Amino acid sequence: MSTIFINGKWADAASGESIDVINPSQGEKFTAISRGKAEDIDRAVLAAQAALEGEWGRLTATERGRLLCKLSQLILDNAEDLAQIEARDTGKPLTVARNDVKVVARYFEFYGAAADKVHGQTIPYLDGFNVSVVRVPHGVTAHIIPWNYPAQMLGRTIAPALAMGNAAVLKPSEDACLSSIRIVELVEEAGFPAGALNLVTGFGYEAGAALTAHPKINFVTFTGSPEVGVMVQEATARNHVPCVLELGGKSPQIVFEDADLDKAAPQIVRAIVQNAGQTCSAGSRLLIQESIYDRFIEKVARLFAEVRVGTPEMDLDCGPIVSARQQKRVRGFIDEARASGVPVLAEGKIATDAPSSGFFVAPVLFGQVPRDHRLACEEVFGPVLSAMPFKDEADAVALANATEFGLAAGVWTENGSRQARMARKVIAGQVFINCYGAGGGVELPFGGMKKSGHGREKGFLALEEMSTIKTVVQNYN
Numbered sequence: 001m002s003t004i005f006i007n008g009k010w011a012d013a014a015s016g017e018s019i020d021v022i023n024p025s026q027g028e029k030f031t032a033i034s035r036g037k038a039e040d041i042d043r044a045v046l047a048a049q050a051a052l053e054g055e056w057g058r059l060t061a062t063e064r065g066r067l068l069c070k071l072s073q074l075i076l077d078n079a080e081d082l083a084q085i086e087a088r089d090t091g092k093p094l095t096v097a098r099n100d101v102k103v104v105a106r107y108f109e110f111y112g113a114a115a116d117k118v119h120g121q122t123i124p125y126l127d128g129f130n131v132s133v134v135r136v137p138h139g140v141t142a143h144i145i146p147w148n149y150p151a152q153m154l155g156r157t158i159a160p161a162l163a164m165g166n167a168a169v170l171k172p173s174e175d176a177c178l179s180s181i182r183i184v185e186l187v188e189e190a191g192f193p194a195g196a197l198n199l200v201t202g203f204g205y206e207a208g209a210a211l212t213a214h215p216k217i218n219f220v221t222f223t224g225s226p227e228v229g230v231m232v233q234e235a236t237a238r239n240h241v242p243c244v245l246e247l248g249g250k251s252p253q254i255v256f257e258d259a260d261l262d263k264a265a266p267q268i269v270r271a272i273v274q275n276a277g278q279t280c281s282a283g284s285r286l287l288i289q290e291s292i293y294d295r296f297i298e299k300v301a302r303l304f305a306e307v308r309v310g311t312p313e314m315d316l317d318c319g320p321i322v323s324a325r326q327q328k329r330v331r332g333f334i335d336e337a338r339a340s341g342v343p344v345l346a347e348g349k350i351a352t353d354a355p356s357s358g359f360f361v362a363p364v365l366f367g368q369v370p371r372d373h374r375l376a377c378e379e380v381f382g383p384v385l386s387a388m389p390f391k392d393e394a395d396a397v398a399l400a401n402a403t404e405f406g407l408a409a410g411v412w413t414e415n416g417s418r419q420a421r422m423a424r425k426v427i428a429g430q431v432f433i434n435c436y437g438a439g440g441g442v443e444l445p446f447g448g449m450k451k452s453g454h455g456r457e458k459g460f461l462a463l464e465e466m467s468t469i470k471t472v473v474q475n476y477n
């Protein structure tokens with residue numbers, strides 16, 4: 001399959017090589033993608049640059065917005081096809097994949113409608129001078145996305161970039177990029193000018209590294225692991241290119257003794273088993289006030305034991321882990337914690353008819369996790385919930401902020417003053433009170449503090465990230 005799209009044309013990799021695509025539910029190859037490398041990246045960047053100087057660069061903001069809205073509609077028209085592709089490629093339940101596709105369409109709708117609502121400023125200055133401050137695109141933007149929500153990630157990063165008039169090069173994950181390929185076909189069908197969006201499939205260490213180091217890109221957004229985030233930042237620093245990094249998390253769910261426990265428990269379980277725990281903003285630490293620890297953990301354990309894992313078609317609570325490599329990593333965390341004596345309070349079940357060759361992992365709830373244990377500090381990126389007691393509000397804040405991450409947090413309390421204090425003191429890019437949105441809606445700015453990254457995507461703020469400012473001073477004396 002030719003999966004590289006440059007200047008409006010599909011092509012194989014210059015090397016002619018390909019990468020096998022494995023179905024995580026079966027553990028078997030079912031197709032292949034082109035293995036793009038530096039040469040393909042170079043062509044894609046040059047095509048994007050040419051698009052800025054050509055038809056794409058001449059479109060008005062309104063015209064760009066209309067194209068994005070058209071694409072949104074095409075995504076909805078092809079929603080079932082896209083959901084099936086996404087489910088097979090990532091292993092996620094079909095209901096989840098269907099919802100993901102609706103979110104992608106919403107990204108293109110939201111940013112399509114916003115494209116011509118971004119206005120500049122005028123500044124009073126010296127007599128006889130006009131000063132205007134205008135937003136302009138960065139130019140060629142590079143977008144590197146992970147495998148956990150590939151379709152959603154594409155919408156999140158590409159829609160605001162195109163809305164602002166950048167020309168983009170997308171490098172999706174080698175572990176799940178089939179929905180990106182299908183959406184790019186719809187970009188073609190929507191009639192975007194050639195070169196506005198270019199796609200290069202390939203490995204991160206080849207295509208990804210070549211893209212972030214390319215001297216002609218002007219901006220990078222990267223969503224992925226903190227380790228690769230460092231490499232991306234180093235590469236962009238060499239060319240003085242700004243970057244937005246959306247990295248990992250170890251987000252706390254903080255439950256106080258006055259919380260509505262029946263409301264909290266199911267949402268807390270969902271926030272970790274959703275997408276088999278492969279969600280950057282998964283609520284992976286459960287911090288419970290010690291006065292209700294036993295009562296609440298019992299409720300959570302009961303729900304946890306009911307979680308069912310299976311193939312996309314079985315459409316249960318969660319699917320397999322994306323790859324054999326990730327499955328091994330997640331199992332490593334679980335085995336190590338068991339071996340070190342951390343109590344297992346509940347386990348979900350893998351459906352008996354799920355293929356044994358699939359990369360399934362039964363979700364695990366660990367209790368009384370020591371504060372300095374790996375499980376309390378490191379991102380597992382799997383369906384593993386670590387529960388820990390805390391004493392009072394000050395202790396809750398200390399524990400919530402005790403990791404290197406700061407992506408999201410959930411606070412469960414009926415006390416309004418405490419809600420406000422916690423929202424202020426917890427270090428996280430998003431704080432949910434008596435709810436948990438795992439990243440939240442398209443409209444809500446999202447991004448990390450500390451090692452969870454920097455910069456913001458989603459909402460109107462993404463339009464600011466995807467553009468820069470030009471100050472124009474005109475002397476009319």
Ligand code: NAD
Nearest residue numbers: 145146147172173204205208209224225228246247248280
């Ligand atoms: P990863 O860092 O291994 O890969 C992410 C992307 O980077 C892939 O497309 C990969 O091909 C590419 N890549 C790998 N090496 C590269 C290199 N040297 N140069 C440039 N690109 C390279 O991450 P992953 O395993 O795909 O995803 C899991 C991680 O992503 C987790 O840590 C998770 O928390 C994080 N994540 C964060 C968010 C967020 O919004 N904050 C969202 C989803 C995932």
